[in-house]
Structures are given as C-alpha cells and as structure tokens.
Amino acid sequence: MEGRGTQQKFHGEGLRNTGRRMQLVSRHLRRDFVFLPSSVRKAPLFWWFLFFLMGMASVPAPRIGILFLSIIAFGFYLQEKKSAIGLILMMCVCAGLGWIRLEMRQTDRIPAFRGARQWTGPIRKFLGTIQSSGITRTGRYRLEVLWLEPDTFLHGRTRWHVYVYPDTNLQAIPGDTLQLTWCRFSPLAPPRNPGQFDFRSYAHNHGIIGVLSLTDSTALTLRRHTGLTAMGCAWQVRRWVHRQLNRYVPERESGFLEAVLLGEKSDLDDELQTAFRRIGVIHVLAVSGLHVGYILIIILLLTKLLRIPWGWDRLAIVLALAGYCVVTGLRSSVIRAAGMAALYLCGPLVNRRPNPYNILGAVGLTMILVEPLSVYDMGFQLSFAAVFSILVYVTYLEPQIPDRWRIRRIHSPIVRGFLELMVISTMAQLGTLPLLLPRTHQIPLLSMVANGLIVPLVGVIVSLGFLYLVVSFVPLIQAVIANSLWLCIRLVETTARYLSAPAFATARVSGDGxxxxxxxxxxxxxxxxxxxxxxxxxxxxxxxxxxxxxxxxxxxLRNELEAVFLDVGQGDAALIRLPDRKTMVIDTGPRTYYRDSGRDVLLPALVALGVREIQWLVLTHAHADHIGGTLSVLKQIPVDTLVIPMQWGNTALIRHIRRCADSLHVAVDTIRGPKSILHRDYLIQFLWPLREAAELNQNNRNIVCTVRTSGGSLLFTGDLEQDGERALLQRWDTVPTTVLKVGHHGSDTGTTGPFLEALSPKLAVISVGKGNKFGHPSPEVIQRLHDHQVTIHRTDRRQALWLRFHQSNWDSVTWR
Structure with a gap:
C-alpha cells in the first residue's frame, strides 16, 4: 500500500510539473510569437471573412480547409486562452455557413452542366439578352439565355450564359435581344493536356455553359433595347474610349492604354505581356488598386475644384467609383479596391476610425455572399492575397524592423519613395507566391527593380490617359498629350524588354514549388x-x-518513370520524365497558322512537370506534324542534345531548326545504328534506323526507340510502316513492350499482325487528330489491336495520357 501511495504521489507531481511546463511554454509563445496585432484583434469582419473562406475551401479540398482551421484554432488558444472556446465556436459556425453557401450555389449548377456536356443536337430556337460584347478584335458576344428550344438541360434558378461568335458584322450592344434559329450548341471542352488553362472551369464559374455556332441555315434576328441599362451605358463608354484612344494614339500604344485604363488586353502585344510576366509587373495590366488609387486622386482633385461640400463629396466619390467598376466589367480586383476606398472615405461620416483589416473583411464578405463562386476567380484570390500581405507588412512586420533600418529615415524623398515602392511590391509578390508559383513555375528575380521603375511610369500614363479623355473636345491639346503618352509607353516597353531579356530575369521552379x-x-x-x-x-x-x-x-517526391503522350491533334509529341529527373522529348507536334504545338501544348506540359532542361530532344523524322513545334521548344527551354535520324532532309523548317540549334550550342546526335543509354534505373535503346534503311522511304527510316524500366517498357515507332516493321523484326527478333505508340497515327500501312505478335503490348496509344482528313486510325488497325487483346487509348477521344511506372507495375495518372 505504501509503495502504491508513493507511486501515485510521484505520478501526481509529474503531472503537475508537466502542467507547469506547458503553461510556461504557452506564456513564452504568447509573449514572443504575438502574431495578432491590435488592428487585427479589433477586426471581427476580417475574421468572419477568413472563416467563410476556410469553410468554402473545405468544399473542393477538405483536408486543406481543416488544416488551416486547426492552425487558427491553436493560435486562438495560445493568444486568448480564456475566451478560446467561444472564438473556436464562432470559427466553426462561420466556416460551416461558408461551406453551406458554396455547396448550395454549386448544387444548383451541376444538373445543367452535366446535361450541357451530353447535348450534341441542334438548337431549333434560341433567345438571349446580350450581356457583353467585344469592342476590339475579339468579336465575341456573351448572352444570357432567355429561351432555349429544346430545353433539355437548363434547370434551376441560375442565370445561364453562352458565347456567340457571329460571322457577320453584328453591331449589338448589351441589353439587345438576339434570336437564333437552327444553330448548333457546343459544350465547352476540358483541357486536353497537362498544364493547359482550364477554360471550361473558368467559364462554368461565371455561369457560361457553352458556345452557339452559326450554320448555313441559321437565321439571326436582332432586337434593339430602347431603354437605358447600366451595362449598355458602360459599353457605350468603353466604345467611346476605344475611339478616342485610336484617334491620335498609334494602334500599338492604344492597346496598352486600353489595358491599363479599362483592363481590355485583347489588343495588347503578346510579347509585351510575356516580358511583363517575366519581370513580375503583369499586375499593372490588370485594373486593380493601383489604378483605382490614381482615379481616386483625380476625383478628389475634381471635388476640391468644384467645391463640393464635405459629406456630399464622399457620395460623389462613391458613385464615381461604382461607375468605374461597371465600365471595367465588374472585375473582382476593381470591386475590391473601389469598395475598400469607399469604406475608408465614408468612415469619418459615422465618426469611426477605419480599420484596414475590417474594411478588407467587409468587402470580401460582401463579395462571397453575393457570389460564392468568386472565390474560384484568380483575380479575387490574387487581389485579396496581395492586399493582405501589404497590410501584414505595414501593421506587423515593419514595426519589428529596428529603427535604424527603416526606410523613413532616408532623407531623399525620391530614394525613399523608390525603396518604399520596391518593398510594397515585394510584399505583394510574397503574398501571391503560393497562388502563382504552382501555376507559373517561375519566380521573377528582377521584380523589385522592375516595379520600382515601371509602376511610377504607369502612374504617369494612367494620369495622362484620363487627362487625354477629359480634353477630348480640344483636339490640339489632345494631340500633344498623345505624343507624351507615346513617349511614356515606349519607355515602359523598352524597360520591360530590356529587363526581361537576360536569362536570370526569372528562376524556373520544378514541381509545385x-x-x-x-x-x-x-x-x-x-x-x-x-x-x-x-x-x-x-x-x-x-x-x-x-x-x-x-x-x-x-x-x-517519387523517383519513378513518367510518360505523357500529348494530344497535339494530327501529329506526335510525347515526353518522358526518367527516374533520375532527366527528361526526354520525342517529337514536338505540328505547327499551323493558328496553333503551335510546341508553344501551346508541349511547353505548358513541361512547366507542369517542373522540367528545367531537356536532355534529349528526339525528332523521329522530318515531317512537319512531328517537328513543327521544335523551334518554340529550343527557344524557350535549354536542350542538351538534339537526336535526329540519318538522311534527315533539307527543307526550310529543317534548316531553321539546324540554325537555331547551332546558335544555342545544342549538340546534334545522328542515329545511324543501334545505340544504348544505360542507367541503373532505366535503359534507353535506339533500335532504328540502321544503315540498310537508307533505301527506304522517310517513314521507314525514322527513329524507333524504346525506354525500359523495372515497371515496364515503352516503344515509340514514329511513322513506321510495314517495310520498316519487317526490317526491324529481321534485326531484332522480339521487342517485348508494355506500351506501344502506334505508328503513323494508326494508318493501315503499319501495325501489322506479326509486328504485334513480336511486341505483345498491353496498351496501344494512337496519337491522332479528331475528324482528320486521312481517316486515321484505320478500322483494320483497330481490329488487329482488339484481336491481340490490346487496350487502346486515342488522343482524339480521351485527350492526353499520363503513365507512371513503379518498381513492378504501372498505372495512369489523373491529371485533370
């Protein structure tokens, strides 16, 4: 009994000591890790907004939402131990309400989306109201559906929209009614390759279900709207601005002005956008807080000049900001900036000192309550993330900096302003880094310098642009301002191109970053x-x-072999990520006037896989549907070795590729016989062409290579036909393979029965374009594959295929 009592005594003392240690740790954490400044603790709207977002994040990603909520709950326990239970209960209630709001919004849309994807028939009659229309080269109209016959998939209370691209010169404005008979409805297509922008999800989040295309028998009737609508007036303003800018400003510079004034980037140079993206100043082309700030300054000056009484001037400012939101298309970033500015200015009217966190939370909470799907909008996410990171710096991080290191101690106003601009832009970049890095896979290293140089110039351009519009009734002054605008825009373009030219302007990041x-x-x-x-x-x-x-x-991270067969239409392109993280690309797909497979398909896939360098770029033969995207790949990503077959040819495209490879110092390896690359985890063999293939046609002397690993093997045959298959089997008795890339897009000139018997593949991949004029793949080839019990994957029907090979097996990866 005495021993048991002594044991209980020591056990009780141990528990008390442990409790004292936990209290001491909690006290130190509350003292040294105070992460809630007073401005945040006094902002309940901000916390409600944050909890709503966490609840909404739990709908598509429950684990992430629960993780963040748990972290916040633990922080509440450390910071406010006595009232932690109440705060955690409030957090759970707000998160639950956010989850319910988003789930209800999505549930009403699901039946219509599913029905729209399955509908393939014609539309006998369509009636819709035009919501937006292009004033530039897009020529696209967005219509709200009023009536659709047959009404087979539109259900619920949601307002549905479609896109229409009329071939005729349709002079329609928002508010007009458009009637179409015997047109064709096409659902929006999902992304066909990894790394491509998911336009269908973007459109669905905005209530757009598909595209109406006009046929030869389509009758189009336009009914004008006689009254005034907000969107119609906004469209008229946008068209007036477009005409005024093209009056004296050259076309190239007017496109830049429309981007910074109205957010219309359809006429903006693509190369300039790429340069802005590389140096981290693409945000100046998206109308946001920077532009609203300049507009606010102009409006404040006008109210002072007009001597509007105090209080009424705030009302005028709010109305002007609301009008600007409508003119710019009600973008999330503009609504956020205008809403925060309006609340900040109206705070003194009710004798309240504005709290920036409360203002941010009030605007965000209003936006997600009105339209919960706005949380999926990239503009919404980037705008709030950037503002929140700036507020964290101003209210928490800057006070932590010792006084001798603070920027405000610098006497020169120019240097001080330049450094403050660099710091603020850097904080915005840090706040948006978790959102942008998994999508762009690059970090702009010159962002601080570029923002310090370009943002002030953009401010001057915005101010001059509005002044140019104000003095439109005085042509002489307007022409002088147009010359000043041309000079400033050229200066911005030159600075952006100069800073984006070096290779060290951006750092590529592999994986999710x-x-x-x-x-x-x-x-x-x-x-x-x-x-x-x-x-x-x-x-x-x-x-x-x-x-x-x-x-x-x-x-x-998994060190396994991954192979991606890309959907490039009527052509071939595949990439292989080897276990040692080296990369092999086999063919680059076609290039046409409208599409470059190297730029539009292959490069986004390489970025999605985190590829920084291509070790082997294999071009099986010289046909354009296999090498059309090579120039874009060579120019955009480092290539170590270019592998080509013998007797490659001397066409104009081949000469361009050779010159580009020579200028970039890319090694060229010509295959004239068997060659192997051996690694402990894989084996690469180039089986064909041999020297005896010189007398065969170009398809039959293309490169045939195999990649083997412990989990399986892949065989790439290019456009190999019957003669090449027969010669290959004479040199190699059997080439057992797991995955076969079917030769010549499934043409009946190849993939013979003896060839399939020698390979014994389990999966056959046919890279072919939908509705191609050659009739590929051939029904005879499909039947042969079925007879040999081979699973078939066609890129025209099932998009790209991503395979992953493990130590003893392989499987497909869901990449959408």
Missing part, C-alpha cells in the same frame, strides 16, 4: 528575428522547422 515557398517565407521571418536580435534559440528553432519541412517534402 512548396520547397521554394518554405525557404522564402522562412528566410523573411528569420531575418526579422536576426534584425531584432532575438535569442539564438528561436532562430535555431525556426531553421530546424523549415529544414525538416523541406526534407519531408523532398522525401515525398
């Missing part, structure tokens, strides 16, 4: 601790935490 995000964020917060001379143990704790997360992320 989680390791880079951890390193960047960890470096920022650890630097603040070092500047404040906090105890070294906190620095060591943070470094160990970041390092452990980085190691865990790296250890979770």
């Amino acid at each position: 989680i390791d880079v995000i951890l390193i960047v964020y960890g470096s920022v917060f650890l630097s603040l601790y070092c500047l404040n001379r906090r105890p070294f143990r906190y620095f060591l704790l943070g470094a160990c935490l970041c390092w452990s997360l980085l190691v865990w992320h790296r250890a979770s």
Whole structure:
C-alpha cells in the first residue's frame, strides 16, 4: 500500500510539473510569437471573412480547409486562452455557413452542366439578352439565355450564359435581344493536356455553359433595347474610349492604354505581356488598386475644384467609383479596391476610425455572399492575397524592423519613395507566391527593380490617359498629350524588354514549388528575428522547422518513370520524365497558322512537370506534324542534345531548326545504328534506323526507340510502316513492350499482325487528330489491336495520357 501511495504521489507531481511546463511554454509563445496585432484583434469582419473562406475551401479540398482551421484554432488558444472556446465556436459556425453557401450555389449548377456536356443536337430556337460584347478584335458576344428550344438541360434558378461568335458584322450592344434559329450548341471542352488553362472551369464559374455556332441555315434576328441599362451605358463608354484612344494614339500604344485604363488586353502585344510576366509587373495590366488609387486622386482633385461640400463629396466619390467598376466589367480586383476606398472615405461620416483589416473583411464578405463562386476567380484570390500581405507588412512586420533600418529615415524623398515602392511590391509578390508559383513555375528575380521603375511610369500614363479623355473636345491639346503618352509607353516597353531579356530575369521552379515557398517565407521571418536580435534559440528553432519541412517534402517526391503522350491533334509529341529527373522529348507536334504545338501544348506540359532542361530532344523524322513545334521548344527551354535520324532532309523548317540549334550550342546526335543509354534505373535503346534503311522511304527510316524500366517498357515507332516493321523484326527478333505508340497515327500501312505478335503490348496509344482528313486510325488497325487483346487509348477521344511506372507495375495518372 505504501509503495502504491508513493507511486501515485510521484505520478501526481509529474503531472503537475508537466502542467507547469506547458503553461510556461504557452506564456513564452504568447509573449514572443504575438502574431495578432491590435488592428487585427479589433477586426471581427476580417475574421468572419477568413472563416467563410476556410469553410468554402473545405468544399473542393477538405483536408486543406481543416488544416488551416486547426492552425487558427491553436493560435486562438495560445493568444486568448480564456475566451478560446467561444472564438473556436464562432470559427466553426462561420466556416460551416461558408461551406453551406458554396455547396448550395454549386448544387444548383451541376444538373445543367452535366446535361450541357451530353447535348450534341441542334438548337431549333434560341433567345438571349446580350450581356457583353467585344469592342476590339475579339468579336465575341456573351448572352444570357432567355429561351432555349429544346430545353433539355437548363434547370434551376441560375442565370445561364453562352458565347456567340457571329460571322457577320453584328453591331449589338448589351441589353439587345438576339434570336437564333437552327444553330448548333457546343459544350465547352476540358483541357486536353497537362498544364493547359482550364477554360471550361473558368467559364462554368461565371455561369457560361457553352458556345452557339452559326450554320448555313441559321437565321439571326436582332432586337434593339430602347431603354437605358447600366451595362449598355458602360459599353457605350468603353466604345467611346476605344475611339478616342485610336484617334491620335498609334494602334500599338492604344492597346496598352486600353489595358491599363479599362483592363481590355485583347489588343495588347503578346510579347509585351510575356516580358511583363517575366519581370513580375503583369499586375499593372490588370485594373486593380493601383489604378483605382490614381482615379481616386483625380476625383478628389475634381471635388476640391468644384467645391463640393464635405459629406456630399464622399457620395460623389462613391458613385464615381461604382461607375468605374461597371465600365471595367465588374472585375473582382476593381470591386475590391473601389469598395475598400469607399469604406475608408465614408468612415469619418459615422465618426469611426477605419480599420484596414475590417474594411478588407467587409468587402470580401460582401463579395462571397453575393457570389460564392468568386472565390474560384484568380483575380479575387490574387487581389485579396496581395492586399493582405501589404497590410501584414505595414501593421506587423515593419514595426519589428529596428529603427535604424527603416526606410523613413532616408532623407531623399525620391530614394525613399523608390525603396518604399520596391518593398510594397515585394510584399505583394510574397503574398501571391503560393497562388502563382504552382501555376507559373517561375519566380521573377528582377521584380523589385522592375516595379520600382515601371509602376511610377504607369502612374504617369494612367494620369495622362484620363487627362487625354477629359480634353477630348480640344483636339490640339489632345494631340500633344498623345505624343507624351507615346513617349511614356515606349519607355515602359523598352524597360520591360530590356529587363526581361537576360536569362536570370526569372528562376524556373520544378514541381509545385512548396520547397521554394518554405525557404522564402522562412528566410523573411528569420531575418526579422536576426534584425531584432532575438535569442539564438528561436532562430535555431525556426531553421530546424523549415529544414525538416523541406526534407519531408523532398522525401515525398517519387523517383519513378513518367510518360505523357500529348494530344497535339494530327501529329506526335510525347515526353518522358526518367527516374533520375532527366527528361526526354520525342517529337514536338505540328505547327499551323493558328496553333503551335510546341508553344501551346508541349511547353505548358513541361512547366507542369517542373522540367528545367531537356536532355534529349528526339525528332523521329522530318515531317512537319512531328517537328513543327521544335523551334518554340529550343527557344524557350535549354536542350542538351538534339537526336535526329540519318538522311534527315533539307527543307526550310529543317534548316531553321539546324540554325537555331547551332546558335544555342545544342549538340546534334545522328542515329545511324543501334545505340544504348544505360542507367541503373532505366535503359534507353535506339533500335532504328540502321544503315540498310537508307533505301527506304522517310517513314521507314525514322527513329524507333524504346525506354525500359523495372515497371515496364515503352516503344515509340514514329511513322513506321510495314517495310520498316519487317526490317526491324529481321534485326531484332522480339521487342517485348508494355506500351506501344502506334505508328503513323494508326494508318493501315503499319501495325501489322506479326509486328504485334513480336511486341505483345498491353496498351496501344494512337496519337491522332479528331475528324482528320486521312481517316486515321484505320478500322483494320483497330481490329488487329482488339484481336491481340490490346487496350487502346486515342488522343482524339480521351485527350492526353499520363503513365507512371513503379518498381513492378504501372498505372495512369489523373491529371485533370
């Protein structure tokens, strides 16, 4: 009994000591890791908005939403231990309401989306109201559906929209009614390759279900709307601005002006957009807080000049900002910026000191309550993330910086303004980094310098642009301002192209970029601790935490062979990610006037897989449907070796490829016989062409290669036909393979029975274009594959195929 009592005594003391240690740790954490500044603690609307977002995030990704909610709940427990239960309960209620709001919005749309995807018949009668129309070269109209016959898939209370591309010069404005008879409805297509923009999801989030195409028997009737509508007036303003800008400003510069004034980028140069993206200033082309700020300054000056009484001037400003939102198309970033500006200016009217976090939360909460699907809008996400990161810097990070390191101690106003602009733009980049990095897979290294140079110039351009529109009744002054605008825009373009030219302007990031995000964020917060001379143990704790997360992320990456057969239409293109993270690309697809497979298909897929360099670029033969995208690939991503067959040819495209490879110092390896690349995890063999193939045609002397690993093997045959297959089998008795890339797009000139018997494939991939004029694939080839019990994957029907080979087996990857 005495021993048991002594044991219980020691056990009780141990529990009490453990409790004291936990209280001590909690006290230290609350003292040293105070992450809730007073401006945040006094902003309930911000927290409601955040909890609503977490609840909505739990709909598509429950694990992520629950993880963030758990982290916030733990933070509440550390910060407000006494009232933690109430705060956590409020968090759960708001998150649940957000989940319910988004789920209800999506549930009403699902039946119509499913029905629209299955509908393939003609539309006997369509009646719709025009909601938006292009004033530039797009020529696209967005219509709200009023009546659709047959009404087979439109259900629910949601307002549905469609796109119409009329061939005729249709002079219609928003508010007009358009009637079509005997037109064809086409549902929006999903992305056909990894890395491509999912336009269908984007359109569905905006209530757009498909496209109406006109046929020869389509009758089109336009009914004018006689009254005034907000969207109609906004369209008239946009058209007036478009005409005024094209009056004295050259076409190239007027496209830039429309982008920064109205957010209309259809007439903007594609190369300039790429340069802006590389240096991290693409945000100046999206109308947001920067542009609203300049407009607000102009409106404030006008109210002072007109001597509008205090209070009424706030009403005038709010109405002007609302009008600007409508004119720019009610974009999420403009609504956010205009709403925050309006609330900030109206705060003194009710004797309240504006809280920036409360204002941000009020605007965000209103937007997601009105339209919950706006959380899927990239503009909404980037806008709120950038503003939140700037507020965190102003209210929390900047006070942590020692006084001697602060920018406000600099006496020169020009240097101080330049540095403040660089810091603010950098904080915006850090806030949007987790959103952009998984999509772009690159970090603009010159972002700070570019923003410091270009943003002030854009401010001058915006101010001059509005002044140009105001003085439109004085042609002489308008012409002078147009020359100034031309000079400023050319200066911006020259600066952007100069800064984006070096290879070090951006850093490519492989994978999802989680390791880079951890390193960047960890470096920022650890630097603040070092500047404040906090105890070294906190620095060591943070470094160990970041390092452990980085190691865990790296250890979770799979070193397995991955093969992606891309859908490039009537052509071939495939990429292979080897276990040692090296990359082989086999053919690059066709290139036409409308589409470059290298630029539009292959490069996005390489970026999605995190490829920084191509070790082997294999061009099986010189036909344009196999090598059309090569120039784009060579120019955009480093290539180590270009592999070509013997007797490759001397066409204009081949000469261009050779010159480009020589200028970039790419090694050229010509295959004239068997060649192997051996690694402990894989084997690459070039089986064909041999020297005896010189007398065969170009299809039969193309490169045939196989890639083998422990989980299976792949055979790429290019456009090999019967003669080439017969000669290949004479040289190699059997070529057992798991996955066969069917030769010549499934033409009846190849893929013979003896060839299939020698290979014994389990899966056959046919790279073919939908509705091609050659009739590929041949029914005879399909029947042969069925007779040999081979599973068939056609890119024209099932899009791209992503395979992953494990140690003993293989499977397909769901990439959509």
